[in-house]
Amino acid sequence: MILVLKCWTSCRQSNLRAFLAVVGPSGCGKSSLVRTGLLPGLESGFLAAASGHWRIAELRPGTQPMTRLAEALYHNLMLAESEFAKAPSEEAKETIALLQSQLWGGPYSLHDILNQSPVPDNTSLLLLVDQFEEIFRYYQQGDKNEAATFVKLLLASSEHAQIYIVITMRSDFLGDCSTFYGLPEAVNQGLYLTPRLTRDQLSEAIELPAGVFGDEVEPALLNRLLNDASS
Secondary structure, X not given: OHHHHHHHHHHHHOOOOOEEEEEEOOOOOHHHHHHHHHHHHHHOOOOOOOOOEEEEEEEOOOOOHHHHHHHHHHHOOOOOOOOOOOOOXXXXXXXXXHHHHHHOOOOOHHHHHHHHOOOOOOEEEXXXXXXXXXXXXXXXXXXHHHHHHHHHHHHHHOOOOXXXXXXXXXXXXXXXXXXXXXXXXXXXXXXXXXXXXXHHHHHHHHHHHHHHOOOOOOHHHHHHHHHHHHO
């Protein structure tokens, strides 16, 4: 987790985008690393040089990336003190649609939204886009314009002093980054390649959850699982 934060911090200190790509093969624990390491680390103050407080909006692009982004911003309280969050619950769909229409205003639309409804001082916004590779499928099989608009918005938003972007992506999709202008450069500047777990780390990952419930994993079964995972 500390290495992830250092990678991210070096990008900002070098006047580069605050854009971090956590990349690795399928099933290697990219999302778990971010959710159980990076996010708690931020909330505990490990990146205090960037911000003392965080508002975190998490999404998967799916087949409606702009809608998913608007929903994440609304439901994760990025606008908690603004007019959007004050709307009654029955008006949630309408306010999300309004927010989505604003996001379609251009690559720097989130900049404009923060100018209109700024987050409190010493507070930053983190956009976590899990399974980012879905955007490549959507570009090929869905709406190319929406996919490109979504990526441009993320890249431009990462230039804002209060916005940080984290994506998780399967390593076999790295070559697809060239589909979108500026994305390969952003990934290269803030790339964290998820390492393979050691045998001891794998053992802990298997045994500790069982221990939480007062159970144990039989040595023979543990050894079999470790051997299978290493093959």
